[in-house]
Amino acid sequence: MNIKLRILSVIPLLLILSLVCFTFINPSEQLLSVARASHVAADFNDVEQVESGFFIRYGAWVRDCFNLDFGYSKINPDVTVVSIIGNSFPATGSLIIISFLIVIGVSVPVGITCAKYKNGWFDRIIKRITFVLTIMPVYWIGLIIIWYFHVSLVENYFIFPALAIALAYVPRWIKNIRNLFVDAFGQDYVLYARARGLSNSKVMDHIIKNTAPLFVNDIFRGIPQLALCMVIIENIFAVPGLGTLCTKALLNMDFPIIQTFVLWIGVLCIFANLAFDIIKYAITPQHV
């Protein structure tokens, strides 16, 4: 893969994303079409802007985006969209970080131990537990946690929701990591490294070097699922994060917020994918 081409491909992606956001979720565009259909002049502040062409309006909108001017909430016209989203970001951010730490902290050691003693008693027990956990839907896990721990919705922003997300994620991750390492332990380079008398930590270095690209792949592929989990769990635990903001905005038809939200998530996905490809490029020798 040509990495320069990959970086350049971000430009058309951003263009398409912004066009979609502008045309389909834009509050003023929708009002405009209503106005056109009913032959009524809409109550726009700037008549000139309305009467100018589509691409001129699009250009103005893009310019506003670059200035981080996304307008005001429809429900709450005194507050800017940026400040609303900015206020709910920390909750979601810390939720992601805490659940991610739990997931990594549990699944890496457990997965490696399972791989090391493949089909041993530990591996078999973990296999059964992960099987049961995999078939439990995340909202159900969340409700069970609330019921079992009597979580007061105000006190515990993070630990319990993060636990629910981790429980949804951990089984898949244990399975992935176990399989990655079972595969690695049987590889020729590992056998030969051990036969040469290398220490366990040196052998592990080689294994990590070889499995890292696959590992990164798994992490990034899990992001969409994580976003989905986040919306559900935030609503169940009433965490004031992006997920609850999103559902609230949708229910209120608060278009400026929805539009900005979709745009930001889209941009985030594009750049996360780009970062993933760059990381993969950096850790893979070029001839492979």
Added chain:
Amino acid sequence: MLAVKNLDVVYNKVHLVQNLSFDIRGGECVCILGPSGSGKSISTKAMMGLLSPDFFVDGDVCLYSKSLLEHRELGKDITMIAQNPLTAFDNMTRIGPQIIETILAIEKLPAADVKQKAIDLLERLQMPHDTMKMYPLELTASLLQQIMVKLAQMMEPAVLVADCPTSAANDATRDTIVKDLLGMKTKSTSIVLITQDLSVAQALADKVVVMNNGSVVDCGTFDKIISTSQLDYAKYSNRAANIAVKTA
């Protein structure tokens, strides 16, 4: 010196190796012949304890009085030349560091000495010293195989398992590899040789064990095996068939 007694390897209730027994004195070479899938590689991996724990290994492998199945120092007691040179090294790491880490596993030397030793090793194979910066997949299988032989030579193990050590070699490199292995025999390293090339077996083996379907079907000296056994020569190379005809 090395005694293999009743070695059994079972996987999923299938006997992969059954009742394998042989012994080697210091500086001797045992050659295991047999069709692919007959359990040659599996049994040598079992000796080194390199099989994953879901293989069930029974029997005894003794080096002097020490049981290798219970405890072994890989690299000193026993080491190997891997069967497939293209997958033996870690393809994500340059070859230089991999040679260096092997030298460091044998003896603790200052960094500059180790590097010099690695460069010397490559120079003996007529490779320039910037080969150190190349990845294994950028090198030929034949060269990687020779590097493995040189590394084995440097490790001076008590037992060397050479799994098809000339599979990627041409005529010239085959001769140098055979010479290197003969040199290791004079330094009293015992060699367990697996090969499809009867000329290599003839040059190195003091004893031949023929395996089929996991058990030993014949053993004896090379000449005796070639003249009497039911070896299927068709799967060995033409060169080998010539030897068989000559010695028969």
